[in-house]
Amino acid sequence: MLAAIVLAVIAIGCVHSQTELTLPPLPYDYKAYEPVLSEKIMRLHHDKHFFTYMNKTNAALKAMFVDTKMDGKLKEIAKLPIEDILTQLQVLPDQYHLALRHNGGGYLNHRFFFSILKAPTATVAENKPTGDLLAAIEKSFGTFEKFHELFSAASVNLFGSGWVWLYVDARTNQLVLNFTANQDHPIMFDKNNYVVMGIDLWEHSYYPVYENRRAEYVDNFWRIVDWNVVGKIFTERPIKRSDL
Amino acid sequence: MFVRICFLAVIISCIQAQIELTLPPLPYAYDAIEPVLSEHLMQLHHDKHLQTYTTGANKLLKRMYDDENSSNELKGLTNQSIEFILSHIQYLPEIYQVGLKQYGGGYLNHKLFFSTLQKPTATADENKPTGPLLKAIEKAFDSFDKFKQIFTDVSLEVFGSGWVWLYIDAYTKELNYSFASNQENPIMFNKNHITLLGIDLWEHAYYPVYENRRSEYVDNFWRIINWPFVSQLYTEGVAKQTDDIDKETDGIVKHTGGCPMHAGI
Numbered sequence: 001m002l003a004a005i006v007l008a009v010i011a012i013g014c015v016h017s018q019t020e021l022t023l024p025p026l027p028y029d030y031k032a033y034e035p036v037l038s039e040k041i042m043r044l045h046h047d048k049h050f051f052t053y054m055n056k057t058n059a060a061l062k063a064m065f066v067d068t069k070m071d072g073k074l075k076e077i078a079k080l081p082i083e084d085i086l087t088q089l090q091v092l093p094d095q096y097h098l099a100l101r102h103n104g105g106g107y108l109n110h111r112f113f114f115s116i117l118k119a120p121t122a123t124v125a126e127n128k129p130t131g132d133l134l135a136a137i138e139k140s141f142g143t144f145e146k147f148h149e150l151f152s153a154a155s156v157n158l159f160g161s162g163w164v165w166l167y168v169d170a171r172t173n174q175l176v177l178n179f180t181a182n183q184d185h186p187i188m189f190d191k192n193n194y195v196v197m198g199i200d201l202w203e204h205s206y207y208p209v210y211e212n213r214r215a216e217y218v219d220n221f222w223r224i225v226d227w228n229v230v231g232k233i234f235t236e237r238p239i240k241r242s243d244l
Numbered sequence: 245m246f247v248r249i250c251f252l253a254v255i256i257s258c259i260q261a262q263i264e265l266t267l268p269p270l271p272y273a274y275d276a277i278e279p280v281l282s283e284h285l286m287q288l289h290h291d292k293h294l295q296t297y298t299t300g301a302n303k304l305l306k307r308m309y310d311d312e313n314s315s316n317e318l319k320g321l322t323n324q325s326i327e328f329i330l331s332h333i334q335y336l337p338e339i340y341q342v343g344l345k346q347y348g349g350g351y352l353n354h355k356l357f358f359s360t361l362q363k364p365t366a367t368a369d370e371n372k373p374t375g376p377l378l379k380a381i382e383k384a385f386d387s388f389d390k391f392k393q394i395f396t397d398v399s400l401e402v403f404g405s406g407w408v409w410l411y412i413d414a415y416t417k418e419l420n421y422s423f424a425s426n427q428e429n430p431i432m433f434n435k436n437h438i439t440l441l442g443i444d445l446w447e448h449a450y451y452p453v454y455e456n457r458r459s460e461y462v463d464n465f466w467r468i469i470n471w472p473f474v475s476q477l478y479t480e481g482v483a484k485q486t487d488d489i490d491k492e493t494d495g496i497v498k499h500t501g502g503c504p505m506h507a508g509i
Contacts, residue, residue, distance in 0.1 A: 044455055044456060048455070049456055159346050160406075160426040160446075162404075181404065202404075204447050208455075211288055211292070211452075212288055212292040212448065
């Protein structure tokens with residue numbers, strides 16, 4: 001009898017289903033980012049946009065997992081963490097590829113974005129990275145001010161919907177600046193690209209506060225970047241072993 | 245066709261500078277589209293977004309004209325209508341193509357968009373096209389309701405910034421729909437496409453009223469389409485024979501009187 005129960009428990013424990021994403025709460029109160037980002041915009045951005053990306057990703061993963069026409073090996077991809085799924089989009093059938101690129105990307109990008117924001121400093125100038133991250137920024141861009149200028153220019157000039165990213169480039173192992181369209185994420189282009197900081201430039205990220213004035217949003221963004229968190233993300237990056 | 249463009253461009257460039265786009269006023273008051281589109285949204289959309297596209301397009305056209313590397317043909321092209329420039333976008337150097345698709349496209353798309361809107365009807369159902377346009381829609385899509393369903397579905401599927409367009413192909417005279425990303429317009433893909441109607445799906449087009457609720461915006465969009473005006477565009481569009489499109493080009497050449505420098509051509 002006991003053996004049967006044990007076996008049943010083991011059997012149930014081994015039953016896997018696809019990954020099911022959950023909505024992480026904001027690390028601070030919705031109004032903590034005022035006046036740079038209003039409580040209203042945070043509620044819309046987190047509870048509506050982020051929430052919708054999560055739901056649509058979960059729906060796509062579920063559909064993929066129960067799809068009887070799909071190859072068993074490919075289905076295993078649906079059980080992986082979202083970051084890993086997004087590095088393997090190219091092997092998926094079209095109907096899942098796009099749904100996961102859009103919504104899975106949207107989920108990952110927003111999960112990341114909300115984690116790197118904090119209450120605004122009084123001025124832009126007083127909010128800066130330090131230590132290893134600052135050294136790496138200076139190595140890639142000359143000075144922090146130059147990086148700030150380039151990142152801001154790229155953000156203001158990006159046409160349509162997209163993001164601007166600061167990430168460790170997979171090939172050179174240096175910090176680089178780049179943009180992606182829509183909800184694309186640098187890991188979709190190389191699984192070893194390691195994102196350190198980013199800004200959401202979809203109109204929904206700033207319209208309720210800044211309307212069409214994206215430059216004003218970008219200028220104020222520098223007051224809410226949590227460099228402590230970003231610094232930790234940078235420090236925790238996988239280090240390439242020189243003997244490989 | 246390209247030879248004709250070069251010829252006309254060479255003639256034009258002797259006389260004039262690049263075209264300068266102006267901000268077309270709204271054909272109605274800012275609050276005319278309430279409550280579907282608020283006065284504030286119309287002010288932002290027209291006075292800010294369309295203005296930015298106008299200024300940006302003009303800057304690019306001026307740069308293209310002033311660029312000492314630009315051929316005479318290219319300079320001549322900058323003096324044409326924005327529709328003409330965009331329908332020949334593939335002849336532009338790549339450095340100008342991207343910017344003109346963005347800002348020139350933005351200008352053209354918004355000019356068209358605002359001209360096809362009207363005061364909302366009480367319900368979506370009561371606002372329908374009639375006459376030849378309705379017949380053409382029924383021919384291409386089976387029924388107006390089917391067309392409406394397809395157009396709505398595609399509008400909800402567009403990811404990121406873009407438009408959904410209804411257009412006629414001047415050769416086949418058939419109606420078709422397409423979706424475009426950013427500020428692309430059907431004429432950028434075929435100069436004989438004639439755009440009749442579009443829905444702006446950039447978030448700025450609906451966010452101040454509908455926030456993230458795009459489907460509510462799309463549902464209400466059917467109340468504000470000016471079908472009589474769209475029908476007019478349709479009638480003019482089908483009447484345009486492809487020979488006429490080429491004749492327009494020749495006509496421009498004749499009216500400019502030519503240029504002594506290029507008498508040998």
